């Protein structure tokens with residue numbers, strides 16, 4: 034028999050979720066009250082480091098300690114989104130994936146890779162535009178220009 038308190042893990046996870054929701058609401062309030070130029074500078078700084086991380090890779094700890102310059106106090110507050118960034122945002126293989134999609138003509142993946150919707154074209158989307166028939170297309174600049182008769 035131990036004297037350790039019983040922990041109801043379900044209740045503990047519910048409480049953690051509630052605290053995270055409160056912290057996120059406070060974060061939104063802080064961002065709303067922030068000087069617009071400071072908010073823009075911090076967002077630009079964060080986006081630059083996130084893209085660097087997506088292109089170069091690394092662990093969550095590398096992201097928050099080396100790239101962003103925080104200490105251990107940042108581990109828990111940044112964990113929620115930071116883990117997603119660290120684990121899911123690897124764009125280093127995108128060129129290879131696009132080549133495979135083109136080589137095997139896997140049309141169904143083209144929209145997810147931001148590729149032109151014109152059949153047989155695998156160029157990067159340069160424009161999204163409404164069509165006369167009520168649709169919406171995403172094409173490269175070449176197909177944006179060659180389909181001007183379809184533009185609404």
Ligand SMILES: [Zn+2]
Pocket residue numbers: 149150151154155156172173174175176
């Ligand atoms: Zn195209």
